[in-house]
Amino acid sequence: MELPLKFAWASLVYLVIGSTLGIIMILDSTLFRPSHVHILLIGFVGMMIFGVGYHLLPVFAGTDLYSLRLAELHFWMQNIGLLGLAFTMPYRQTSDTAHTGSVVFGLISLAAIYLFAFNVARSIIIPREDK
Numbered sequence: 741m742e743l744p745l746k747f748a749w750a751s752l753v754y755l756v757i758g759s760t761l762g763i764i765m766i767l768d769s770t771l772f773r774p775s776h777v778h779i780l781l782i783g784f785v786g787m788m789i790f791g792v793g794y795h796l797l798p799v800f801a802g803t804d805l806y807s808l809r810l811a812e813l814h815f816w817m818q819n820i821g822l823l824g825l826a827f828t829m830p831y832r833q834t835s836d837t838a839h840t841g842s843v844v845f846g847l848i849s850l851a852a853i854y855l856f857a858f859n860v861a862r863s864i865i866i867p868r869e870d871k
């Protein structure tokens with residue numbers, strides 16, 4: 741499957757999961773609030789923007805994507821980081837393991853975001869040879 745579509749599918753799955761969590765949170769909003777927020781903002785909003793961004797931003801700039809392999813790596817790191825965060829964040833104040841998990845998955849998520857920023861910036865700053 742094309743990479744932008746992988747991001748789009750992930751985004752739709754996170755929209756369904758995050759919104760379902762939102763309904764459950766109407767009963768008690770505190771515990772899962774950080775999971776809800778990050779599943780929807782990194783998962784739904786972010787993944788859609790990453791996918792569309794990888795496809796469109798180089799087109800707008802008249803360039804090619806700098807590295808498809810880095811973008812693939814970004815996809816996996818962002819998903820692993822987000823799922824890890826979503827499962828550990830609710831318990832991070834009551835369990836040392838969950839706290840360490842949040843830090844580790846948070847760093848993976850952050851590194852993934854840096855990869856996206858680097859890859860897109862590198863793609864749109866450096867013009868194609870034939871331009």
Ligand code: HEM
Pocket residue numbers: 758759760761762763764765766769770773776777780781784785
């Ligand atoms: C069926 C859809 C949704 C339901 C039922 C729902 C429900 C909730 C609930 C109950 C809370 C906790 C509010 C509180 O603490 O009093 C919340 C917080 C939040 N939701 Fe949703 N939500 C939904 C969709 C979304 C979507 C689509 C997004 C973003 C794309 C979103 C972003 C947020 C954010 C950022 C917060 C935290 C707000 C804050 O910090 O005050 N939610 N949501």
Ligand code: HEM
Pocket residue numbers: 773774777778781782786845846847849850853
């Ligand atoms: C890079 C990885 C990220 C990490 C490790 C992270 C971590 C955190 C932490 C620890 C909190 C406090 C949660 C709490 O009060 O229990 C938080 C809150 C929040 N984060 Fe993130 N965050 C990340 C990325 C993002 C991104 C990309 C967005 C938006 C696009 C975002 C939106 C928010 C919002 C709206 C809140 C407030 C939630 C609330 O009201 O409960 N975060 N984040």
